[in-house]
Amino acid sequence: MKEVTLSEGLSEEIxxxxxxxxxxxxxxxxxxxxxxNGCPDNCCDSYFLHRTYTEWAYLWKGFRELDESRQQELLERSKQYILECAKAEAKGERPQVMCPLIDDGRCTLYTHRLMVCRTHGVPASMRRPDGRTLNFPGCFRCQEIVKKKFVHDSQAPHVERTPLLQRLVGVERELMGEKLHLYPRVKLTIAQMLVNGPPAIPTPHCERPGIKPNV
Ligand code: SF4
Ligand code: SF4
Known part of the structure; x- marks a missing residue:
């Protein structure tokens, strides 16, 4: 397997x-x-699966900047997180476990946190490649504000996510090359991205294609 690493140029683009x-x-x-501010909830216990090699590699870039003992601590927490998610899933429940990167209410890898961590909260929309538009109403507190201020949700300001998502797809294509469609799809929690190690792709002589199995 060959590790997927980001060039300086791609890191800067991300x-x-x-x-x-x-x-x-x-x-x-x-x-x-x-x-x-003042929210009784903390969205860092929301269960999200992340889908790009790019974000996985960038998360690892930040993770490697931590000292070794800190990395070990976060890996242990990540393993615990994975176990707790598996328990919830075994009961047919959607996991709700605090992200292993949270420390005293703060994100340990704030500058390298993933797209979902940066976009959840306010209303947004995005255009899918098939032309369909998806609308996201924002979190429950933001929805309450929108309901009070506007007659209809569509009057509220919102983020148009499409252009930045397209740029992210561009980075993913450049990072992975023309065989991107042949590689296994990424669908991992942050904890799995850490415990699985940095992203890697099969080398020509590797007999077992695919990313390492989720732990
Ligand atoms: S990476 Fe940081 S911001 Fe994202 S869920 Fe984890 S602690 Fe929260
Ligand atoms: S995004 Fe919304 S629900 Fe999440 S912490 Fe902020 S205010 Fe609370």
């Missing part, structure tokens, strides 16, 4: 995409006078 996502989010949040 950093810029993430920065733009934050800026789009902040603009809509300001327009709605919305923030997470």
């Amino acid at each position: 950093r810029r995409i993430y920065e733009a996502m934050e800026s789009d989010y902040d603009e809509v949040a300001r327009g709605l006078n919305f923030s997470c």
